[in-house]
Amino acid sequence: MKLKKNIATSESGFIFNPATGDSYSANPVGSDIILLMKDNKSIAEIKKNITSKYDVDDSQFDKDYDDLLAQLRDNNLLEH
Amino acid sequence: MKDKNKKGDRPRYTVAVTGLNAIDSPGPGMAVIRAVREAKDYDVRIIGLSYEALEPGIYLHDWVDKTYQIPYPAAGSESLFARLEYINDIEKIDVLIPNFDAELHNFIRLGEKLRKIGIATFLPAMDQFEARDKVNLYAFGQKHGLLVPADRIIYKVEDLAGTAKDFGWPIVVKGKFYEAVVAQTLEQAQKAFHKLHAKWGLPIIVQQFISGSEMNIAVLGDGKGNTISAIPMRKLYITDKGKAWAGITVEDNALIDLAKKFITATKWRGGLEIEIMLSVDGKPYIMEVNPRFPAWIYLTAGAGQNQPAALVKMALGETVEPYTTYDVGKMFIRYAWDHIVNIEEFQKISAFGEL
Known part of the structure; x- marks a missing residue:
C-alpha cells in the first residue's frame, strides 16, 4: 500500500491532503509509519523499524498497522 | 501603460472599488483593495464607492484614500453615470472594479460611456453575464457539457x-x-x-440537492477565452450565512480544468467565482457562478496569483500571461475588528456623500 504522492507529511505527525484541504494528526507511532511509507519502505522494513524503536511485538504491530491502513484508506490518502 | 502620476519608477493608477461592506457577509471590496495595493509594478490611489454610510471600508483610511457614495442600483444607470462623472472630474479614475452582483448590470451597460470619460472596466459582456445567471445556469451547463444540478x-x-x-x-x-x-x-x-x-x-x-463537499474556484478570464488564473479553495469554517470564515487552497486539476472549460466556452472577461459541489462519486457540479471576485479573493494574492492586480493591468490594455503555479495549502482565516470612528466622519459621509 502506498500513500498518494501528493500527501504532505511532517515529523510532528501532521498529514495534509492537498486535493481536499483536509488535515490530520497522527500519534508518534502512526507518524513514524507514515513517514516510512512515504519513503517507499516495504512492510517488512517498516515492521523492523517500528518493533525495534517501540515496545511492541509483531502481532500487535500487524494489528495496529492494519488499523492505520484502514484509516488512511477511509480518508482517501492511499493510492488505489 | 499610462505614466501619469508616476511615483518613483512605478506608474500610479487611480482605482475605484465598490463592496466596502466588510461585515459578517462581506462584500469583496476590501479584499480587492488589499490585493491591488500589493501589485508589484504599479502604485494605486483607491477611491471607495459606497452605498451606505456604515460600510466599514469608508473609514479605513489606510486602505481607502477617499470614498464617495453612489446611488443604489435601482436608481438606474443614468443616475449612476451622472454620479461617476462628478467623481471622475475630481479623481480621474483609471480603473473601476464593481464587486456586487446587483450593481453589475448597470456597470456593464455603462462600459462604453465610462471608457469615453477615461474609466476602464474589465467586465463580461451582457450575454455572458446573463448566461451564467442562476435562472439560466442549467441550460448553460447543458449547452457546454458542464454538470449543473x-x-x-x-x-x-x-x-x-x-x-x-x-x-x-x-x-x-x-x-x-x-x-x-x-x-x-x-x-x-x-x-x-x-x-x-x-x-x-x-x-x-x-x-x-447534491450531497458532497463544497469547493470554490476564483477565476480570472481575459475575454479571449484564456484563463489567466484559477485558484480552487475549500471552505474550512462556514458562517451561518454560508460564508467562508476560513479556507485553504487545494490542488485539484479537475477543478482547474473545469474553470478553463468555463472560460473557453464563455470567453469571460474579468473575475468570477465558481461554486462547486464535488459529489460523493467525485463529479464536480457547478452550483452557482458569481460574476465578480469573491470576498476571499485576497487568498489568490496570498497563494501567488494576484487576480485583482492582474485585472487592473488587463483593464488598462496590458497583456497578462496566464499564471502557472500557486501555493497549495495556503490558508486564510478571516477576523472581525472594531474600528473606532469619530462622529464627524459619519456626519460627513452621511451629509455630503464623501469622506
Whole structure:
C-alpha cells in the first residue's frame, strides 16, 4: 500500500491532503509509519523499524498497522 | 501603460472599488483593495464607492484614500453615470472594479460611456453575464457539457410541492441574487420561499440537492477565452450565512480544468467565482457562478496569483500571461475588528456623500 504522492507529511505527525484541504494528526507511532511509507519502505522494513524503536511485538504491530491502513484508506490518502 | 502620476519608477493608477461592506457577509471590496495595493509594478490611489454610510471600508483610511457614495442600483444607470462623472472630474479614475452582483448590470451597460470619460472596466459582456445567471445556469451547463444540478424557476409557492416531488427531498431554495436554503420538508421550503421572495424578489430558483463537499474556484478570464488564473479553495469554517470564515487552497486539476472549460466556452472577461459541489462519486457540479471576485479573493494574492492586480493591468490594455503555479495549502482565516470612528466622519459621509 502506498500513500498518494501528493500527501504532505511532517515529523510532528501532521498529514495534509492537498486535493481536499483536509488535515490530520497522527500519534508518534502512526507518524513514524507514515513517514516510512512515504519513503517507499516495504512492510517488512517498516515492521523492523517500528518493533525495534517501540515496545511492541509483531502481532500487535500487524494489528495496529492494519488499523492505520484502514484509516488512511477511509480518508482517501492511499493510492488505489 | 499610462505614466501619469508616476511615483518613483512605478506608474500610479487611480482605482475605484465598490463592496466596502466588510461585515459578517462581506462584500469583496476590501479584499480587492488589499490585493491591488500589493501589485508589484504599479502604485494605486483607491477611491471607495459606497452605498451606505456604515460600510466599514469608508473609514479605513489606510486602505481607502477617499470614498464617495453612489446611488443604489435601482436608481438606474443614468443616475449612476451622472454620479461617476462628478467623481471622475475630481479623481480621474483609471480603473473601476464593481464587486456586487446587483450593481453589475448597470456597470456593464455603462462600459462604453465610462471608457469615453477615461474609466476602464474589465467586465463580461451582457450575454455572458446573463448566461451564467442562476435562472439560466442549467441550460448553460447543458449547452457546454458542464454538470449543473437540475433546477426549476418558480413564481408561486404552490409550485414547490410538485418540484420537490420531481427532485426528491431535500431541495435547495435559492434567492434571485443571494442566499440559499436547504429544505428538508415542504414547510421549510415554503418558509424559505417567502423569506427569499421578500428579500430578493421573484423568481425563486429550486435546485436539486447534491450531497458532497463544497469547493470554490476564483477565476480570472481575459475575454479571449484564456484563463489567466484559477485558484480552487475549500471552505474550512462556514458562517451561518454560508460564508467562508476560513479556507485553504487545494490542488485539484479537475477543478482547474473545469474553470478553463468555463472560460473557453464563455470567453469571460474579468473575475468570477465558481461554486462547486464535488459529489460523493467525485463529479464536480457547478452550483452557482458569481460574476465578480469573491470576498476571499485576497487568498489568490496570498497563494501567488494576484487576480485583482492582474485585472487592473488587463483593464488598462496590458497583456497578462496566464499564471502557472500557486501555493497549495495556503490558508486564510478571516477576523472581525472594531474600528473606532469619530462622529464627524459619519456626519460627513452621511451629509455630503464623501469622506
